Amino acid sequence: MAKVQSIMCVCPAGLGSSLILSMKVEAVLKDMGMEGISIKHASLGEVTKGCADLLVVSSDIYDQCKEYGDTVAVTNMVKKDVIRAALEEYFNTHPQD
Numbered sequence: 001m002a003k004v005q006s007i008m009c010v011c012p013a014g015l016g017s018s019l020i021l022s023m024k025v026e027a028v029l030k031d032m033g034m035e036g037i038s039i040k041h042a043s044l045g046e047v048t049k050g051c052a053d054l055l056v057v058s059s060d061i062y063d064q065c066k067e068y069g070d071t072v073a074v075t076n077m078v079k080k081d082v083i084r085a086a087l088e089e090y091f092n093t094h095p096q097d
Helices: 016-031 059-068 080-093
Strands: 006-011 038-043 054-058 071-074
Touching: 006 016, 006 059, 016 038, 016 054, 016 080, 054 059, 054 080, 059 071, 071 080
Parallel strands: 006 038, 006 054, 054 071
Antiparallel strands: none
16 A cells, blocks of 8 residues: 555635645644645645545545545544544555555
8 A cells, every 4th residue: 555645635616625624634644643745735626536645525525536546535624533533544444654
């Protein structure tokens, strides 16, 4: 399994909520002791296969994003505990060697 080196946070418009999500993801990864991962944000229309190693998206667009690669859905884009639970589940099933 390849190591996650980049994460793209995605929302329908790519403006406010994906930016907020990217800041929360960065904080959660820091809390988890994970460093060296590039985090960016984008709109749904900017997502392409291979644009990032992992997509973190709002649950309402998960089905539209999952075809582009590994995707984690979050039910609340501002609560760090919700984001952390989703990321921990992913990383527990995708070890970072």
